[in-house]
Amino acid sequence: MRxxxxxxxxxxxxxxxxxxxxxxxxxxxxxxxxQMDFVGSQSVxxxxxxxxxxGMVMALQGYxxxxxxxxxxxxxxxxxxxxxxxxxxxxxALMVVGRVGSAMxxxxxxxxxxxxxxxxxxxxxxxxxxxxxxxxxAATVVLPPLAGIFSFSGMVGCYLLSVHYLGIDGGTxxxxxxxxxxxxxxxxxxxxxxxxxxxLSVIACYxxxxxxxxxxxxxxxxTKAVVASSVMVLISDYFMTALMx
Amino acid sequence: MIRLExxxxxxxxxxxxxxxxxxxxxxxxxxxxxxxxxxxxxxxxHLIGLETPDSGKILIDxxxxxxxxxxxxxxxxxRFGVLFQEGALFDSVSVKExxxxxxxxxxxxxxxxxxxxxxEKLALVGMTGHEDKYPAALSGGMRKRxxxxxxxxxxxxxxxxxxxxxxxxxxxxxxxxxxxEETHSVRSIxxxxxxxxxxxxxxxxxxxxxxxxxxxxxxxxxxxxxxxxDPAVRQFLTGSAEGPMAIE
Numbered sequence: 001m002r003x004x005x006x007x008x009x010x011x012x013x014x015x016x017x018x019x020x021x022x023x024x025x026x027x028x029x030x031x032x033x034x035q036m037d038f039v040g041s042q043s044v045x046x047x048x049x050x051x052x053x054x055g056m057v058m059a060l061q062g063y064x065x066x067x068x069x070x071x072x073x074x075x076x077x078x079x080x081x082x083x084x085x086x087x088x089x090x091x092x093a094l095m096v097v098g099r100v101g102s103a104m105x106x107x108x109x110x111x112x113x114x115x116x117x118x119x120x121x122x123x124x125x126x127x128x129x130x131x132x133x134x135x136x137x138a139a140t141v142v143l144p145p146l147a148g149i150f151s152f153s154g155m156v157g158c159y160l161l162s163v164h165y166l167g168i169d170g171g172t173x174x175x176x177x178x179x180x181x182x183x184x185x186x187x188x189x190x191x192x193x194x195x196x197x198x199x200l201s202v203i204a205c206y207x208x209x210x211x212x213x214x215x216x217x218x219x220x221x222x223t224k225a226v227v228a229s230s231v232m233v234l235i236s237d238y239f240m241t242a243l244m245x
Numbered sequence: 246m247i248r249l250e251x252x253x254x255x256x257x258x259x260x261x262x263x264x265x266x267x268x269x270x271x272x273x274x275x276x277x278x279x280x281x282x283x284x285x286x287x288x289x290x291h292l293i294g295l296e297t298p299d300s301g302k303i304l305i306d307x308x309x310x311x312x313x314x315x316x317x318x319x320x321x322x323x324r325f326g327v328l329f330q331e332g333a334l335f336d337s338v339s340v341k342e343x344x345x346x347x348x349x350x351x352x353x354x355x356x357x358x359x360x361x362x363x364x365e366k367l368a369l370v371g372m373t374g375h376e377d378k379y380p381a382a383l384s385g386g387m388r389k390r391x392x393x394x395x396x397x398x399x400x401x402x403x404x405x406x407x408x409x410x411x412x413x414x415x416x417x418x419x420x421x422x423x424x425x426e427e428t429h430s431v432r433s434i435x436x437x438x439x440x441x442x443x444x445x446x447x448x449x450x451x452x453x454x455x456x457x458x459x460x461x462x463x464x465x466x467x468x469x470x471x472x473x474x475d476p477a478v479r480q481f482l483t484g485s486a487e488g489p490m491a492i493e
Contacts, residue, residue, distance in 0.1 A: 110336075114336070115330065115331065116333050116334075118293075118333065119327065119333035119335075121293075121295060121322075122295065122322060122325060122329075122405075123322070123346065123350065124319035124320075
């Protein structure tokens with residue numbers, strides 16, 4: 001328990017130091033852009049693929065349930081609400097944990113173990129400012145658009161399956177989506193995505209930044225980062241949902 | 246000038262530095278010797294400000310870096326160059342970008358000027374023609390030479406070398422020692438080496454210290470070290486298994 005509290009404290013300290021460095025020069029625009037490309041642009045294909053299949057699965061499952069009450073025309077609205085409020089931010093975050101969080105931990109852990117982080121410090125460059133701030137900032141900024149892309153892809157998949165396979169009228173589908181989904185639902189999802197981006201990137205950076213024990217240590221740190229980030233995304237999701245319910 | 250006053254450092258129950266005190270003259274080549282695990286790398290990490298001692302003072306030109314704020318410490322670090330054990334090159338960028346890194350960080354130079362300085366420093370360490378290679382494509386000796394070029398990029402007043410020849414073949418070791426002598430002769434920089442390669446360091450150093458049981462057991466010129474009757478120094482010089490330096 002003591003170790004857990006210490007670790008949470010250390011993660012919060014890293015977050016605090018990152019926030020301080022975010023507003024202090026030198027501002028590393030190129031590093032931000034590189035990280036946003038890595039976290040964002042390079043994740044788009046994965047997000048579109050997983051989003052569209054999730055949407056199609058949701059359409060099938062939703063139809064299965066709603067058909068029993070004769071409410072199959074509500075498939076679009078049901079899936080849209082689930083996508084905007086829940087599945088978009090959560091699954092996009094879990095995908096980013098797997099693709100980006102693990103890479104962040106492994107890269108920083110490798111830099112720690114080969115003294116590259118020490119080299120930065122010895123050259124009077126703050127390693128947190130140079131390595132952690134761009135990653136945390138990029139993940140926090142980029143996750144909401146990724147969640148949006150996930151939800152949109154999911155809805156496209158859901159629409160195509162509902163209209164062309166399940167025989168739901170396209171106009172009815174869209175009318176129900178427009179009627180039941182409002183800006184608040186989308187806003188809630190985007191707020192969640194911001195928080196998830198922050199959580200997963202800080203945990204991934206923390207685990208990598210302080211990884212010791214050579215290749216094995218980096219491997220363990222990467223596993224722990226993925227597990228801890230995924231669990232924290234789901235736990236924080238519950239609390240945010242409860243708050244915004 | 247570097248001065249350490251009664252520096253202590255303990256990890257758990259293990260005392261690594263147990264009252265280390267010494268002084269290093271400006272412009273000298275000084276070496277801290279000791280067995281593997283004697284605490285040499287820990288000591289150099291303290292000198293660079295990467296570790297904080299439990300007690301004691303580390304003075305660089307009369308400024309105590311222990312407890313110093315990050316901003317002040319970084320001002321002092323800008324006068325340093327450090328060659329790490331494995332070179333510690335940034336593996337995501339090329340050789341020339343590694344050498345250019347401190348220049349881009351700390352000086353407002355044109356790209357042309359940066360390219361000139363990078364070329365000059367790589368030529369100094371005999372690495373011309375390897376500018377566009379990545380660290381993964383270099384041998385251990387080449388990585389250390391690029392590391393040295395990077396350490397010298399800002400024309401530092403003080404360069405720290407952490408085991409500059411460990412893991413290298415005898416010829417590459419010779420090349421590194423020759424580079425240490427040549428680069429030191431160009432400008433009167435203070436060089437601080439930590440090493441267990443006794444033969445090599447005695448040839449290039451002005452002063453040598455032996456770190457043993459967390460303390461400086463002996464300090465002197467290479468001649469004084471060679472003629473010392475101190476049992477620990479004798480054992481280290483002869484490489485004998487018998488003596489005060491117990492095999493663990």
